[in-house]
Amino acid sequence: MKKAPHAIPYQGSKRKLADSILSYMDFEIDTLYEPFAGSGAITLASAINQKAKRFVVADKLEPLAELWKMIVDEPERLIEEYSLYWNGQLEDPAKYFRDVREIYNNTKSPSALLYLVARCVKNAVRFNGSGEFNQGADNRRLGMKPEKLEKEVRAMSRLLKGKISIKGCDFRQAISQATDKDLVYMDPPWQGTSGKRDPRYAYLLNIDELIEELDSLNKREVPFMLSFDGTCGDKSYGSDLPDFLNLKKVLLNAGRSSQATLLGRDDVTIESLYLSPALVKKTKTVSHIKENPQLDLLGVGTT
Numbered sequence: 001m002k003k004a005p006h007a008i009p010y011q012g013s014k015r016k017l018a019d020s021i022l023s024y025m026d027f028e029i030d031t032l033y034e035p036f037a038g039s040g041a042i043t044l045a046s047a048i049n050q051k052a053k054r055f056v057v058a059d060k061l062e063p064l065a066e067l068w069k070m071i072v073d074e075p076e077r078l079i080e081e082y083s084l085y086w087n088g089q090l091e092d093p094a095k096y097f098r099d100v101r102e103i104y105n106n107t108k109s110p111s112a113l114l115y116l117v118a119r120c121v122k123n124a125v126r127f128n129g130s131g132e133f134n135q136g137a138d139n140r141r142l143g144m145k146p147e148k149l150e151k152e153v154r155a156m157s158r159l160l161k162g163k164i165s166i167k168g169c170d171f172r173q174a175i176s177q178a179t180d181k182d183l184v185y186m187d188p189p190w191q192g193t194s195g196k197r198d199p200r201y202a203y204l205l206n207i208d209e210l211i212e213e214l215d216s217l218n219k220r221e222v223p224f225m226l227s228f229d230g231t232c233g234d235k236s237y238g239s240d241l242p243d244f245l246n247l248k249k250v251l252l253n254a255g256r257s258s259q260a261t262l263l264g265r266d267d268v269t270i271e272s273l274y275l276s277p278a279l280v281k282k283t284k285t286v287s288h289i290k291e292n293p294q295l296d297l298l299g300v301g302t303t
């Protein structure tokens with residue numbers, strides 16, 4: 001598979017799993033919807049590997065959606081603004097980060113958000129109850145260099161211009177038009193890591209709303225894939241989804257987590273991917289794995 005460009009370094013990006021996830025996209029897809037976009041790893045991998053004709057990405061964090069629009073429609077302005085921030089920080093990076101954080105909280109500027117995401121601890125966005133960005137800087141590094149960003153942003157814009165619609169809205173609104181000829185890929189914030197005491201993303205997922213929406217997609221026969229819970233070493237996050245949704249759970253090997261590597265442990269992260277009945281009907285990959293169990297070794301497995 002071809003390697004996709006990436007302009008937004010984002011914790012929780014599905015970049016490493018993109019090849020495994022894309023292996024289930026072996027049928028014709030009109031529009032790929034990614035309604036919990038973040039950095040949109042699956043949209044980008046699908047676009048470069050020509051897995052769908054059109055794309056819809058959405059995120060409830062509106063400034064992030066605005067950042068996507070700027071990447072696609074105004075790449076040169078974004079590159080210029082990011083470069084100003086990046087170069088401006090060189091004298092006193094710690095203080096500069098705090099100043100840009102204040103600018104972002106007052107203006108919701110997409111380029112300021114990109115600078116904060118690139119510089120903050122673990123590239124993990126954090127917000128307080130009033131929606132203000134409150135994550136601290138990782139002062140051991142300066143964030144993606146402007147020259148690298150320039151390359152990634154231009155490539156993303158070339159890849160998606162004219163083929164993508166970008167929305168800052170709730171996932172349900174984003175996928176309301178999806179049909180049986182499309183595919184919806186969902187990566188909501190994990191249950192286990194988005195509890196009140198550790199609000200990882202801007203919004204917490206309401207599990208009942210998610211289940212209701214999955215049920216509605218099933219009734220409309222819209223093929224979908226859902227990355228949901230995860231297991232790392234002896235820690236497990238999340239729980240299974242209700243049986244009536246009739247989803248097929250497959251396990252993906254995401255390799256060693258950076259945290260485990262840091263602690264010198266050998267834990268391998270196994271992530272679950274749930275396939276909808278309409279998708280299982282279309283993909284050849286599920287039956288192919290059953291016939292060829294050694295494919296598990298490639299990081300693709302079924303339960």
Ligand SMILES: C[S@@+](CC[C@H](N)C(=O)[O-])C[C@H]1O[C@@H](n2cnc3c(N)ncnc32)[C@H](O)[C@@H]1O
Pocket residue numbers: 010011012013014015035036037038039040041042058059060061169170171172187188189190201202203204205
């Ligand atoms: C786990 S991240 C997605 C990461 C993504 N797969 C990637 O490759 O970068 C989840 C995203 O969902 C967004 N989000 C949370 N609740 C949402 C909702 N109700 N509707 C739409 N987006 C939501 C968050 O802002 C966050 O960016």
